[in-house]
Amino acid sequence: xxxxxxxxxxxxxxxxxxxxxxxxxxxxxxxxxxxxxxxxxxxxxxxxxxxxxxxxxxxxxxxxxxxxxxxxxxxxxxxxxxxxxxxxxxxxxxxxxxxxxxxxxxxxxxxxxxxxxxxxxxxxxxxxxxxxxxxxxxxxxxxxxxxxxxxxxxxxxxxxxxxxxxxxxxxxxxxxxxxxxxxxxxxxxxxxxxxxxxxxxxxxxxxxxxxxxxxxxxxxxxxxxxxxxxxxxxxxxxxxxxxxxxxxxxxxxxxxxxxxxxxxxxxxxxxxxxxxxxxxxxxxxxxxxxxxxxxxxxxxxxxxxxxxxxxxxxxxxxxxxxxxxxxxxxxxxxxxxxxxxxxxxxxxxxxxxxxxxxxxxxxxxxxxxxxxxxxxxxxxxxxxxxxxxxxxxxxxxxxxxxxxxxxxxxxxxxxxxxxxxxxxxxxxxxxxxxxxxxxxxxxxxxxxxxxxxxxxxxxxxxxxxxxxxxxxxxxxxxxxxxxxxxxxxxxxxxxxxxxxxxxxxxxxxxxx
Amino acid sequence: xxxxxxxxxxxxxxxxxxxxxxxxxxxxxxxxxxxxxxxxxxxxxxxxxxxxxxxxxxxxxxxxxxxxxxxxxxxxxxxxxxxxxxxxxxxxxxxxxxxxxxxxxx
Numbered sequence: 001x002x003x004x005x006x007x008x009x010x011x012x013x014x015x016x017x018x019x020x021x022x023x024x025x026x027x028x029x030x031x032x033x034x035x036x037x038x039x040x041x042x043x044x045x046x047x048x049x050x051x052x053x054x055x056x057x058x059x060x061x062x063x064x065x066x067x068x069x070x071x072x073x074x075x076x077x078x079x080x081x082x083x084x085x086x087x088x089x090x091x092x093x094x095x096x097x098x099x100x101x102x103x104x105x106x107x108x109x110x111x112x113x114x115x116x117x118x119x120x121x122x123x124x125x126x127x128x129x130x131x132x133x134x135x136x137x138x139x140x141x142x143x144x145x146x147x148x149x150x151x152x153x154x155x156x157x158x159x160x161x162x163x164x165x166x167x168x169x170x171x172x173x174x175x176x177x178x179x180x181x182x183x184x185x186x187x188x189x190x191x192x193x194x195x196x197x198x199x200x201x202x203x204x205x206x207x208x209x210x211x212x213x214x215x216x217x218x219x220x221x222x223x224x225x226x227x228x229x230x231x232x233x234x235x236x237x238x239x240x241x242x243x244x245x246x247x248x249x250x251x252x253x254x255x256x257x258x259x260x261x262x263x264x265x266x267x268x269x270x271x272x273x274x275x276x277x278x279x280x281x282x283x284x285x286x287x288x289x290x291x292x293x294x295x296x297x298x299x300x301x302x303x304x305x306x307x308x309x310x311x312x313x314x315x316x317x318x319x320x321x322x323x324x325x326x327x328x329x330x331x332x333x334x335x336x337x338x339x340x341x342x343x344x345x346x347x348x349x350x351x352x353x354x355x356x357x358x359x360x361x362x363x364x365x366x367x368x369x370x371x372x373x374x375x376x377x378x379x380x381x382x383x384x385x386x387x388x389x390x391x392x393x394x395x396x397x398x399x400x401x402x403x404x405x406x407x408x409x410x411x412x413x414x415x416x417x418x419x420x421x422x423x424x425x426x427x428x429x430x431x432x433x434x435x436x437x438x439x440x441x442x443x444x445x446x447x448x449x450x451x452x453x454x455x456x457x458x459x460x461x462x463x464x465x466x467x468x469x470x471x472x473x474x475x476x477x478x479x480x481x482x483x484x485x486x487x488x489x490x491x492x493x494x495x496x497x498x499x500x501x502x503x504x505x506x507x508x509x510x511x512x
Numbered sequence: 513x514x515x516x517x518x519x520x521x522x523x524x525x526x527x528x529x530x531x532x533x534x535x536x537x538x539x540x541x542x543x544x545x546x547x548x549x550x551x552x553x554x555x556x557x558x559x560x561x562x563x564x565x566x567x568x569x570x571x572x573x574x575x576x577x578x579x580x581x582x583x584x585x586x587x588x589x590x591x592x593x594x595x596x597x598x599x600x601x602x603x604x605x606x607x608x609x610x611x612x613x614x615x616x617x618x
Contacts, residue, residue: 389554418529418584419552481587483555 006381006433008505014142014495021504024404024436029357029500034158037201039226047228048174052086052206055166055229059202061087063094065163068200070193071101071124072168072180072329076239079168079206081108082231088117096120098160100151100192100350101395103127105239113138122146122160125385125395126494134493135391137509143392143494145385145431145507148192148328149354149361149401150499155199156357159501165200167193168234172207173215176225180330180347181217181340183209185235188309188330188339190219194349197224208234219347241332247289247312248282252414252443257286259464260370260412260441265294266462267455269367269407272300276368277307277402280331283412284370288312295321306353306362307369307398309345314338317345326362328353328398354401356499363398363405371399373413375427378469380434380449382411383427385496388420390486390510392494396431400499403436408455415442421476421483423469428486430505431496440469447472487511513612515572516602524597525585532585534564534597539577544568550582563587567594570616576601591617 001009004020019027041047049055061067067087069080080099085108087095093116101124102109110133112118122144126134134143146154154160169190170183180190185208197203197220205220205228248254260283264270276291278284289312295301302322305313309327311334316322318338325345330336338345351358374394375383382403387393403409413422422442438455440447445465448456459466467475488508498504518538525533539545546561560582567590568576576598585593595613599605 389551419556419586420584479586481556481559483552484558486554 004504006379006430006504008430010503010506011492014492014503014506018495018497019502021433021498021502024433027500027502029157031157031357033156034161034199036199046174047176047226049227049229052083052229052231053090055204055227056083056086056090058227059164059204061092061164063092066096066098066161068097068162068165068196069099070167070190070196071099071103072187072190072192073185073235073240075103075105075242076185076236077103077105077168078233078235079166080106083166084108084112084117088112088115093117094119098122098162100148101125102130104129106130110138122151124148124151124397126392128393131392135507135510136512137491137493139493142492142506144497145396145494146497147354147396147400147499148350148398149356149363150497150501152195152351152355153357153499153501155195156351156355157501162196162200164202164204165196166204166206167196167220169205169207169220170234171209171211171215172205172228173211173213174228175213175222176205176220176228177215177218177222178205178207178220179215179217180219181336182211185233185237185240186333186336187240188336189327189347191328191348191353192350194220195351202226204229206231206234208232237333248286250282253282254286255443256283256412256414256441257290259446260287260410261290261294262462262464263410263439263441263446263459264291264368265298266459267368267408268458270300273303274300274367275302275304275306275365277305277366278370279372280308280310281372284372285310285312287370287412288316292316292321306366307402309335311335314345317342354398361405363402366402366406368408368410369402369406370410370412371403373411373422375422375424376411376413376440377424377427378473380437380440380469381427381430382432382437383429384431386429386507388428390428390488392507400432400436403432404499408438409436410439410441411437412441415444415472415476416480419480421473421480423473423476425473429496429507433504440472442472444472444475513572513609513615516598516604518573518576518598518601519603520601522597522600524600525593527581527583529583530585530589531583532590532593533581534593535579536597536601537577539575541575543575545577546580547578548580548582552582552584559587560590563590564594567591568598571595571598573598
């Protein structure tokens, strides 16, 4: 075992292969970018194929290759299941899949893993059933969990080489110019898919909306696309919009949001031209509403809002409170509509969003980010991937990317969920290291990371109760009792890659 | 306080979140048996059993079979539901021995 900088034990073989986490800024990339293999298509040749099966055959997909998908359709995605079903029927085995993330709807993957069709997975996250099965030891090889920026880095640097990308697109022309904002099943931004299109050897666009040439706006350009397949339906619009929750009425979440907003508007960063990102959870969305009131009252406008974009962000743009939206993923239909209609709502790809190996990602220009947590420990390490029962159920997302690069990262979390304390001596799994976390906001008060003495000094007169992280933990334990730790076996079921490619943690098999 | 005896099947609590439902019955010659279902079995199963057993001991119950369905109840809730279900099973519906209970329920 090798202990990394935050004391997590990484088995020797993986430590050797990936290197271990040595600090958020310990690896400064200096490298030559990977590139895709290209076969040119001559004038007069057609890229249109009649079926997914024909596309799989034409791409030359073979045992042992790596294929990818994007997760812009979230719970409404039909594409991954349709393609995997065809691949299974063709008898291809031993594939690595590298989707940008995996949703509940992709539960059929469990069977493809059992049959040996899929033997390796890298993803931002895993949801309920697949996550539990993998936590119970379904796969021989550990799943590699990567952040959104980390995945882009891995593709740019060649750590992930995609042989074939199957990319669902709400609209495409016969040469593969595609976007996500026109069509029946719109998803707005295609930010994650654009990286796959650029770096995969073979790129197949799968659409249910073939439009006359040339299709604009162009998110994925024809220069990157080999084949186009038209199918009846690529996704369910209702499932696609499931990315964001509606405005919360839960008084606890509202109080947390109110405190978080007070932290933002009283911070040194809240001034004309500031920038921010909020997540899509209950408290995070509520922060946006309170923030809006204060921006109007104090006449402060933001230069941009980043990230997964929701209806709340679109309202701020429409009302002139935010100059621009930089959108890697549109969480709801309103965001998808806005990206189509408003030129200040701009699509960016995953590397531009957050890759630590791009020449500079947008997260580096971010002032404030609001993030959630499943668990947080007294070293401020955050877990967003493993549930309190030890089962993988969440996603890394842009958590570690934005927390590291922003000027002030705020974690909003209730002190207790049900009977589970969110603040622990030691989180089950670390996704974001404590050094990247600046302020923790709960319903009983806030806690500022002692690494940020400047913020402690700045907020000393803030009219919100302030505690040390130890005090917050004690408060939670007094109410809920001290939980027994989850017991794990030695088998490694997932590797948690930090955004720079080193291992920040591993997930072990839960003891039955 | 005077020891209570389990006389008939009784139920207390609900299966709402943060509550616990306890069904109790006689268990002649077999001591205390607890059948627990909880989504928090791994983290709090041991503690839930401990609270129920302590409360039963304080009530003087030595034999009982319990079916417990936990929905993330805190210790205070588990204790309250245990006290209630034992009283119902013992047929006590008035003149509770509050002072007796307060002697150990702090």
